[in-house]
Amino acid sequence: GAGMVERAQNGNPYVHPQDELVMGVDVARFGDDETVIAFRRGRDAACDPWISLGKMDTMETAARVSDLIDTHRPDAVFVDETGVGAGVVDRLRSLRYDVIGVNFGAKATGLTKVKTANKRAEMWQRMKEWMEQGGVRIPPDRMLEVELTGVEYRHDHNNAILLEKKEDMKKRGLKSPDRADALALTFAYPVSPRGVYFDEDTAHGRNDSTGY
Numbered sequence: 001g002a003g004m005v006e007r008a009q010n011g012n013p014y015v016h017p018q019d020e021l022v023m024g025v026d027v028a029r030f031g032d033d034e035t036v037i038a039f040r041r042g043r044d045a046a047c048d049p050w051i052s053l054g055k056m057d058t059m060e061t062a063a064r065v066s067d068l069i070d071t072h073r074p075d076a077v078f079v080d081e082t083g084v085g086a087g088v089v090d091r092l093r094s095l096r097y098d099v100i101g102v103n104f105g106a107k108a109t110g111l112t113k114v115k116t117a118n119k120r121a122e123m124w125q126r127m128k129e130w131m132e133q134g135g136v137r138i139p140p141d142r143m144l145e146v147e148l149t150g151v152e153y154r155h156d157h158n159n160a161i162l163l164e165k166k167e168d169m170k171k172r173g174l175k176s177p178d179r180a181d182a183l184a185l186t187f188a189y190p191v192s193p194r195g196v197y198f199d200e201d202t203a204h205g206r207n208d209s210t211g212y
Contacts, residue, residue, distance in 0.1 A: 011135065023038070035053040075194055086101065147180035151177055
């Protein structure tokens with residue numbers, strides 16, 4: 001709700017230098033949408049300024065994203081590959097960037113406490129659970145606040161959470177939630193912090209530098 005979003009806007013989280021840096025890229029689909037690039041380091045999603053690009057073709061968008069990957073060196077890059085985003089993912093891969101495409105309509109992968117109907121609902125639910133835990137920060141951006149609180153959701157016939165479509169939001173006179181989707185993309189899949197590798201036998205992280 002609005003209170004949770006407001007708390008996150010005023011948050012002052014502890015961020016470890018080795019916390020994972022994740023980049024989420026929500027690619028514009030319609031004329032008035034923006035391509036939004038969000039950054040989140042662990043509990044802090046206001047660690048680096050977010051980037052908003054106007055309408056660009058897939059080549060231009062991929063070029064801008066590749067520049068940002070070179071500058072920020074994120075641990076993971078999740079790119080919306082729904083619709084035109086697929087062209088951006090293809091181009092980045094052809095440039096040898098290790099990006100992970102995320103299809104919003106794909107099946108959820110069981111990363112949340114509650115059942116979600118598809119990948120987009122799952123990412124939003126993971127983002128909500130992250131904000132609910134407290135001690136996190138998001139940019140104090142009025143548009144982001146409106147988007148996070150404006151999206152409606154319902155339960156489908158399997159009692160799984162389903163978010164309203166961007167197209168339906170537009171019918172209600174609301175903008176496509178590009179910023180909120182960019183932040184949600186940083187929760188697409190779990191990302192290991194740098195300096196930590198996971199031993200598959202024990203599934204416990206071990207820090208290279210300390211040997212623990």
